[in-house]
Amino acid sequence: MPRMTMIEAIRSAMDVAMGRDDDVVVFGEDVGFFGGVFRCTHGLQQKYGVSRCFDAPISESGIVGTAIGMAAYGLKPCVEIQFADYMYPAYDQIVSEAARLRYRSAGDFTCPMVIRMPTGGGIFGGQTHSQSPEALFTHVSGLKTIVPSNPYDAKGLLIAAIEDPDPVIFLEPKRLYNGPFDGHYDRPVTAWSKHELAEVPDGHYTVPLGKAVTRREGSAVTILAYGTMVHVALAAAEDTGIDAEVIDLRTLVPLDLEAIVASVEKTGRCIVLHEATLTSGFGGELAALVQEHCFYHLEAPVMRVTGWDTPYPHAQEWDYFPGPARLGQALRDIMEAR
């Protein structure tokens, strides 16, 4: 089986979806002729023509707004916001329109669309190329929110998202585009070619939305993570020797609560890990759900390891990024907590 980077897997997903369904259209800033600033749409315009894959004006609300109109018409737009940090101009269209169209029209109009956006830090992106705004989507009823952590999932989840009848926010951790990253920024970068989850089938397959997966079985503590943080969690378990169970949530909404509860009931401890800022982050929701559903199994308070409640800094990237050292400390702390 071929090995793909996350970029290649994402491109392959769109290629497969466009090949199977003429109603799938792809557009965004620099997405057409050039193939995207991260090359995720490279070659699609040449293969499918300008009416299926095209460049858009620099207007996020225009991109999402027109895509909603297209979806209402019956197409399945898969649009790109160049960086998740630039989704705010489209936020009204996403929250007030895409998310609610089915509901407010009682199913008369629907919005089957995907909004892809590179997310997360770890690349010296500073304040506006590093944000993780997932909580701004998970808080919105009517949206589904996905964050893949590897090429295999990225392709399968993206195809599933494009085929899904609801609007899906597809957050691509850009730090993972070319290789897995576990937060050990001082070590040489690794490429996906060495990783088993980079084995990606060429053709059509899906990874179901709403299903988490266990990346590492363990008995001492459950780490709930998604995106880049899955790799950080695996590294921290390795570094500390603490037998952590690492759950890769993959879909934040709808959430695989069953998988979470089963794991925490087994381990009795839970750390929630994300790169986004702490206060009102998705981790707050996860922590609340764990204490609601696993209260009598918990042997320690649920802990959260996240980005600080500050804008994402440039020079202090590694002081901000919740890497394996910080998670390792939390793991040791939670094992001692009573």
Next chain:
Amino acid sequence: MSSDKAGSAPVVTQPLQFHVPRPASRPGEKPDFSDVVIPKAGSVARPPVDVDPKDIRDLAYSIIRVLNREGEAVGPWAPDLSHDDLIRGLRHMMTLRTFDGRMQMAQRQGKTSFYMQHTGEEAVSCAFRIALQPGDMNFPTYRQAGLLIAHDYPLVDMMCQIYSNERDPMKGRQLPVMYSSKEHGFFSISGNLATQYVQAVGWAMASAIKNDTRIAAAWIGDGSTAESDFHAALVFASTYKAPVVLNVVNNQWAISTFQGIARGGSGTFAARGLGFGIPALRVDGNDYLAVYAVAQWAVERARRNLGPTLVEYVTYRAGAHSTSDDPSAYRPKHESDDWPLGDPLIRLKQHLIAVGAWSEERHKQAEAEILATVIAAQKEAESFGTLHSGGKPSARDIFEDVYAELPPHLRRQRQQIGV
């Protein structure tokens, strides 16, 4: 102003003045529409639909009018509508006005929480609808119910939506007047202004992508043109030559804010289209014939793949903004009496009388018939409940249609509410 030394920039010592546009008149003052320049009916040329946009820039600054003061249809824009068509148009407008009256009263009687009237603007949506073909899609605001009425959408269904009763097609989820009907080419109305304007462009782009023959119509009020989605819509429509008619209903007011606050220094709202290379027409919004003629022109342009057209309808919001609004707090009480373009119903009625196709008696009779029809619809709608009494949507309906399928967390929440 003084200049310190030769060759350097002059030093300006005058303090700057902050400019806030003010309407021509406020409560207690005499209404003043001297700024609204009204050309003679029939005086504006009618270019071919494939005209080069730069050759018709003047149309963005004039007003296309067909009906003159004597009620005659004059000039190159006089459309090819039969007397029967026009009588139907008059009845649509009368139905909308009667409907508004009844629903306004129903709100006052506590049968619903909210209503918005169209008074004075009936011609815009009623005449535009006639220019469309089956399958075309409107992306309306809350003030274009004439699109539904002129397409024979059942009045009972509209009222059930307003009452949020057990027959409400929106299942009680939406504020009154936020209708939706795909079948009738009427896109679901959102409370968030201007969002639908750019969606209309996307719908039109989709139709072109699929080599379809259907076109879209976008709708926005004068005040809402200030939203960034108005700009986004014009950019996308212009870039992709989308088959869309971009309608701006300039009724002079956005709640309490006069149109000058949104328009600023630009000559007209139509002129906004010119910078995007979009041909723009300005039309007498109270002239049913002119609205129809301009709509037909713009629709044909779109249908012939010639691209978007921006149309500004010059009209006046004769009623309150909504049932929650009192216009006497911000504009002269009888300002609408001075509105120079008159009342669209009266003008079409006079035209029909002038051409011998209508009479005062027939008009009275039509009024009585329409009132009876609307009252019958209202009775039927009320038999399915009103907001606070009778049948209402199920609490189960809260959870449906958030997603195509009920996800586990909503299933749990539905169980909590016990339905």
